[in-house]
Amino acid sequence: MNADALAAALAADRARADARLEGLFGAREAPAPRLEAAMRHGVLVGGKRLRPLLVYAAGRALGADDAHLDAPAVAIELIHAYSLVHDDLPAMDDDDLRRGQPTVHRAYDEATAILAGDALQSLAFEVIAASAHPRLAAMIVTLAEAAGRDGMVAGQALDLAAVGGHPDVEALATMHAHKTGALIRAAVRLGGLAAVAEEDPRLAALEAYARAIGLAFQIHDDVLDVIGDTATLGKASGADAARDKLTYPSLLGLAGARQRAAGLVEEAVAALAPLGEAGQPLAALARYMIERDH
Template sequence: MSPDAFAARLAADRARVDAYLARVFDARQAAAPRLEEAMRHGLLVGGKRLRPVLVYLAGRALGAADAELDPSAAAVELVHAYSLVHDDLPAMDDDDLRRGQPTVHRAYDEATAILAGDALQTLAFEVLARAAHPRLPALMLTLAQAAGRDGMVGGQALDLAAVGGHPDVEALATMHAHKTGALIRGAVRMGALTAVVESDPRVAALEHYAQALGLAFQIHDDVLDVTGDTRTLGKASGADAARDKPTYPALLGLEGARTKAFELTEEALTALAPLGEASAPLAELARYMIERDH
């Protein structure tokens, strides 16, 4: 697939999940209009949509139709959006910008941001629960585990505990495997389970791909926090250093971090071998994720 064709495919998938999410909101009248506005602000204002794209690409690689994948793609993005709203709160990272826009607690207020995050999270499971699929319990369990105490939330707790500390590379990898990697793995697994049963060996291959990709993605994010600018990133650059947060560039240096991200991407690409030519879009995405500038 040419770079232009791949970029068009990404844009189409982003537009697809955005349209699905907009329909979710438009399907009912808001009980609390200000809350609804804050939820939309945290969800529908920009974003790379990498996690729903992973749902689509993994599912298609195993034969699932786009309409089957829509609920999982939307659900995983709703969980991701809630996590960002809460990440940005004064009690967490206290950020002013997200996706080039004021964060939810800045655009509204802190209490509304907390409630908006809560509502986005529960809406994710509502969307998924409404999907008619024979493996719905497995899809629900995958998302819950990826998002919860043994996944993203647990990783955030480790991240907060590490501020000002000096973890080694192994401890940092463990933190990111939970905070960032768990939802990426969950997205890929949800796409795969929409298409095939869990015992299909390609599911395990895709999970290996996602594990390596998730860490490569986070390392590249750490690099961008050092090398990027606020306008391009859509959030404040240099924030990790300002908060004394442990990062891969701090532990390995910039070139060491870039090398590690490249090695992990190669591991992810190798893991795709059992899928053959059907995995080509996933391979393109892996390369894109460590070449992006935001």
């Protein structure tokens, strides 16, 4: 898939995901309008929609219809949005800017941001539970495990505990495998489950792919924090160094971090071999992980 074809495909899938996210808020009469506005701010103001893109690409690679992919795509983006709202709070990363806009606690207030994150999380499970897919139970477990104490939340706890410390590359990889990688793996698995049974061996290929791109994505994020600018990133550049956070560039240097990310992308592409031509969009997405500028 060439660059123009990939850009068009990504734009179409982003638009599809955005339309379905917008539909959750649309003409609804909310009992708590300020909460509703904060939720909208947290999920509808910008975003790469990477996780929905992965749901669509993985599902199509195994033969799923788009209609069966919408609910998991929306659900995982809601979980991601909730995590960003909470991560930005003063008790966590204390960020003022997200996606080029004030963070939710800055645009509203801290208490409203906490509630908005809570509500986005529960809405994710409402959306996926209402989809009535034949493998719904497996999908719900996948999403819950990725979001919770063995996944993303554990990763955030490890990240906070590591500030100012000196863990090695292996410890950093473990932290990122939970904080960032868990939702990326879940996105790919959800797409696969929308198409095939849990016993299908192609899910193992998707898992290997997802593990590699999850870490590559985070390493490139670390690189962008060093070389990017605030206007392009949509958030403050240099924030990791300012908080004394351990990153791949700080441990491996910029060149070493980039080399590690490129190697992971090649691992991801190789893992897709059992999918044949159907895996090409996923391969293109893997390369996009380390070519993006934000």
